[in-house]
Amino acid sequence: xxLNKWSNNLMTRMLLYSIAEHRYPAPVTRVQGREVxxxxxxxxxLDTSALVVDNGSGLSRDSRVTARFMxxxxxxxWSEPTMPEFVASLSIAGRDGTTRRRFxxxxxxxxxxxxxxxxxxxxxxxxxxxxxxxRTYVVVMMLNYRGANxxxxxxxxxxLLAWTYRQGGSD
Numbered sequence: 001x002x003l004n005k006w007s008n009n010l011m012t013r014m015l016l017y018s019i020a021e022h023r024y025p026a027p028v029t030r031v032q033g034r035e036v037x038x039x040x041x042x043x044x045x046l047d048t049s050a051l052v053v054d055n056g057s058g059l060s061r062d063s064r065v066t067a068r069f070m071x072x073x074x075x076x077x078w079s080e081p082t083m084p085e086f087v088a089s090l091s092i093a094g095r096d097g098t099t100r101r102r103f104x105x106x107x108x109x110x111x112x113x114x115x116x117x118x119x120x121x122x123x124x125x126x127x128x129x130x131x132x133x134x135r136t137y138v139v140v141m142m143l144n145y146r147g148a149n150x151x152x153x154x155x156x157x158x159x160l161l162a163w164t165y166r167q168g169g170s171d
Contacts, residue, residue, distance in 0.1 A: 016056030123153030131168020
């Protein structure tokens with residue numbers, strides 16, 4: 001579970017090579033991994049036209065993904081038989097992983113399964129918000145702004161997450 005909960009970028013890079021081994025004999029290349037990944041996602045009905053994968057981790061200025069793609073990917077993951085395992089791999093707000101300090105001690109703690117990502121001037125968060133009324137919302141937010149990966153980005157993300165959580169509240 002360290003892959004998603006703790007953003008283990010080395011593991012995600014190695015995963016890209018492992019994906020390539022499903023089709024190609026060793027030694028595999030990063031290019032082969034990207035090809036197999038793109039074909040797998042497209043076969044699942046996802047539009048990969050705007051997706052650019054560099055090294056498999058989020059630590060690349062050359063990688064590109066749209067919020068629309070992430071939303072589609074998370075919706076697809078929610079509908080899969082392996083959904084419980086995937087969701088369990090995500091950080092739980094206020095409890096563990098990269099979001100362990102967010103919403104600690106609040107009503108929202110433990111009610112969000114999230115994946116974070118940041119680079120200088122970039123901050124992103126996506127995942128599932130489990131509202132009090134039992135509904136689950138898919139949330140994706142990407143910020144590109146000077147200082148986004150510090151206080152302002154986290155503050156804006158937390159505001160969106162809290163607002164989303166309250167949408168399923170009982171009045």
